[in-house]
Amino acid sequence: MNGDMPGARHEAGPFGEAGHDEAAERAPLLQVGRHLRAALMVDDTGRVAWMDSVLARAAGWEAEEAVGHSASQVLARLGWLEHAVTAGLRGHEAACEGSGRGHRLQALVLPVFDGGRLLGVCARLRVVEPRTSGAVEAGGGDLDELERVRRRYEAIVDGIDGIVWEANEDLRFTFVSRQSERLLGFPREQWVEQPDFWERHVHPDDRDWARAYCLRAFRELRSHEFEYRMVAADGRVVWLRARVTVAIEDGQTAKLRGLLVDVTEQRLSRERLEQAHSVLRAIFDSITDGVVVVDVARRITAYNRRFQEMWGLSDEVMRSRDAQRALMTAAPLVKDSRGFVEAIERGYSPGEETDVRMVELIDGRVFECTSKPQRLGDTTIGRVWSYRDMTSERRANIERERLLVAEQNAREQMQESFALVDTFLAHAPVGLAFLDRDLRYLRINDALAALHGRHRDEELGRTLREMNPLMADTIEPRLREVMETGRSISGLEVSGYVPATPNALRHWRVNYYPIRAPKAVVGVGVVVVEVTEEYRAQKERERLLREAEEAIRVRDDFLSIAAHELKTPLTPLKLHLQMMKQQAAAGNPPREHHVDKALAQVSRLAVLIHDLLDATRIQAGRLELRREPVDLQSLVREVLAQTTTPGHGHTLEHDEPEEPLVVTGDPGRLAQVLTNLLENAFKYSPMGGLVQVSLAREGDLARVSVRDHGIGIPEDQRAHLFERLFRARNAPISGFGGLGLGLYICRDIVERHGGRIWVESELGKGSTFRFTLPLAR
Ligand code: ADP
Numbered sequence: 001m002n003g004d005m006p007g008a009r010h011e012a013g014p015f016g017e018a019g020h021d022e023a024a025e026r027a028p029l030l031q032v033g034r035h036l037r038a039a040l041m042v043d044d045t046g047r048v049a050w051m052d053s054v055l056a057r058a059a060g061w062e063a064e065e066a067v068g069h070s071a072s073q074v075l076a077r078l079g080w081l082e083h084a085v086t087a088g089l090r091g092h093e094a095a096c097e098g099s100g101r102g103h104r105l106q107a108l109v110l111p112v113f114d115g116g117r118l119l120g121v122c123a124r125l126r127v128v129e130p131r132t133s134g135a136v137e138a139g140g141g142d143l144d145e146l147e148r149v150r151r152r153y154e155a156i157v158d159g160i161d162g163i164v165w166e167a168n169e170d171l172r173f174t175f176v177s178r179q180s181e182r183l184l185g186f187p188r189e190q191w192v193e194q195p196d197f198w199e200r201h202v203h204p205d206d207r208d209w210a211r212a213y214c215l216r217a218f219r220e221l222r223s224h225e226f227e228y229r230m231v232a233a234d235g236r237v238v239w240l241r242a243r244v245t246v247a248i249e250d251g252q253t254a255k256l257r258g259l260l261v262d263v264t265e266q267r268l269s270r271e272r273l274e275q276a277h278s279v280l281r282a283i284f285d286s287i288t289d290g291v292v293v294v295d296v297a298r299r300i301t302a303y304n305r306r307f308q309e310m311w312g313l314s315d316e317v318m319r320s321r322d323a324q325r326a327l328m329t330a331a332p333l334v335k336d337s338r339g340f341v342e343a344i345e346r347g348y349s350p351g352e353e354t355d356v357r358m359v360e361l362i363d364g365r366v367f368e369c370t371s372k373p374q375r376l377g378d379t380t381i382g383r384v385w386s387y388r389d390m391t392s393e394r395r396a397n398i399e400r401e402r403l404l405v406a407e408q409n410a411r412e413q414m415q416e417s418f419a420l421v422d423t424f425l426a427h428a429p430v431g432l433a434f435l436d437r438d439l440r441y442l443r444i445n446d447a448l449a450a451l452h453g454r455h456r457d458e459e460l461g462r463t464l465r466e467m468n469p470l471m472a473d474t475i476e477p478r479l480r481e482v483m484e485t486g487r488s489i490s491g492l493e494v495s496g497y498v499p500a501t502p503n504a505l506r507h508w509r510v511n512y513y514p515i516r517a518p519k520a521v522v523g524v525g526v527v528v529v530e531v532t533e534e535y536r537a538q539k540e541r542e543r544l545l546r547e548a549e550e551a552i553r554v555r556d557d558f559l560s561i562a563a564h565e566l567k568t569p570l571t572p573l574k575l576h577l578q579m580m581k582q583q584a585a586a587g588n589p590p591r592e593h594h595v596d597k598a599l600a601q602v603s604r605l606a607v608l609i610h611d612l613l614d615a616t617r618i619q620a621g622r623l624e625l626r627r628e629p630v631d632l633q634s635l636v637r638e639v640l641a642q643t644t645t646p647g648h649g650h651t652l653e654h655d656e657p658e659e660p661l662v663v664t665g666d667p668g669r670l671a672q673v674l675t676n677l678l679e680n681a682f683k684y685s686p687m688g689g690l691v692q693v694s695l696a697r698e699g700d701l702a703r704v705s706v707r708d709h710g711i712g713i714p715e716d717q718r719a720h721l722f723e724r725l726f727r728a729r730n731a732p733i734s735g736f737g738g739l740g741l742g743l744y745i746c747r748d749i750v751e752r753h754g755g756r757i758w759v760e761s762e763l764g765k766g767s768t769f770r771f772t773l774p775l776a777r
Helices: 007-012 020-036 053-059 079-089 141-159 179-184 188-193 197-201 204-220 264-286 305-311 315-320 323-333 337-348 391-427 446-451 472-485 532-585 592-620 632-642 667-683 742-752
Strands: 040-043 048-051 094-100 103-114 117-127 163-167 173-176 224-231 237-249 252-262 290-295 300-303 355-360 366-376 379-389 431-436 441-444 489-498 501-516 521-530 628-631 650-655 662-665 689-698 701-707 756-762 766-774
Touching (some): 020 103, 048 053, 079 103, 179 237, 315 323, 337 379, 472 489, 632 650, 632 667, 632 701
Parallel strands (some): 094 237
Antiparallel strands (some): 290 300, 431 441, 628 662, 756 766
């Protein structure tokens, strides 16, 4: 059949006879028909609008003749086609097959619509079997023509981007186009050869309903369109849009035919789109800003609940989608409603970009309004207004500003107070400081910083340990205790060394007190008062007191000893005098023995009194000495000659060098020294024993030693022997009478002669007193 239909033929064809309106009405149908290369076009009234000459002959008509006649009349011989055309005029696609002029012909009948109105139907035909010889009604040349058309149709079908198929009513494929291999990957033959091919490859979830759809199409003789899934050879799930039509042949429904188009991508994009849409919708509804979108025709295309609530717009207003109405409802709520309306109007003018402004409402609310153009590509298709309720934020801002001012004032006042405190701190005569919990100086005054040998500025932020390492171990535990317990420590006496005077022990009285913030102790305050002078004065006072007490005790001891010593000779003296008196009364001369004894006691008293007088002179610095050459050998001999041993086992020895030893001095006083030492040697040797006196030269010095084997002197007492009124504790009063003045006087005399006196002793074994004198030149 010849699908080639020159346009001129149609225009000058049967429509020339028809009225002008009729021809105009048919023109779109003819145009579609030409595109489809249809062999038959029937208008909506059922009349033939155009017919291929070959088909016309098969129907027993001339092509030109057939135009304008009713299709049922023209197709009377080709009943199978007439049925399909009738279905087409009812709006259903139909495919059918039948014979004409000895060929098996297949026809696809398509209804043609224009905006929902049926214009008519177009039928495309193809030869499906080669014609049998002799059965040709169309003449010899038509066979080739039919073959050529068949191939062309096949090429067309294979070129369609989808699977063109045909199946029996039991859904067994009788034909699939080549695209089937590309879309699902199965060889084309499998589709046709396997009776249950479709069953096996349709997605299990879709199998039942998709089959039901096809069968319904078959039953109702009308086309169906739906989407279902098939599983491709490589396991992919492929979404297909199926269009199923029913082919009617010879008035009998014979086959299902249709087109399967791969819509997997579309499905995925649709799903993605739907997801994106739902996300956007959720966001749109959940944001706290009120948003409205208005298109260029001033219709509300989108809004959220918040917008409606903020402006108190009724559902009815919103449903009307009328942006102007919404604006007029909202404007009276705004303080400057005219300005508000004008600003909105300006928003609609082209080229108006993003705009942000504040909108104040009569009820005190404040909205920040942002408006932006809504664009689709380069085209502005509307505008988006979003409103943010800034009321509480603005109130908070006002409150914040108020607080800032108050805080600023408070800070200034505090700074003034601090300046006062700083001045006070800096110049206070006592050490003051504040330390934080890490024991770093937050504030410190000059007085305290000076102890560390620094200026106060150098100490800020530094730790106590850095600034005063010498005392950190003493002070830190106390400061920590104050912070831990929250209790102050007052009047603590602290002694130690500070960097300013590392070698001087100094003393302070300190107070530590906690610095409290509302919830915790945040540091510690320190007040340090130097009491070194006070401390020294106190120590001095204590020493003086001790000395005074000692002096009183010594005096009392002395008085009791002196009284005892002075009284001791008086009793025998009195006794001897009485004896002498009795002797005199009896006319007898006093016995010499009594006289000697009386004189000895008087001498003893005289010695005591001399010692007392000498000690007083020494104290007053008035002991006078003669200065003359003294031959020590002669002096020693004289003293020994005058000394009488007290008897009971005492012996006296002496030893002297050949050469004369002459010193310059007072011979009487030097003799007094030697006498005293000799008397002590006897006195403190109660068991008797040898007393040795020796004189020797020692370089420029003459040395005199008196050695005894008596009670000795305890070691700790030796250093004090030469002090005034000192008596060693092992010197009992009875039998060893003495005032503790003899050695004191001896030392003074020896030292005033430029010499030295000392003792060597062993307790219980005896003592050796020695003194040296410089020899005269
Ligand atoms: P006193 O009058 O008490 O003897 P001294 O000044 O002569 O006073 O002596 C002081 C003290 O020294 C004595 O009281 C005695 O304790 C001790 N002393 C002095 N000479 C001797 C000595 N040879 N052996 C032991 N103790 C002595």
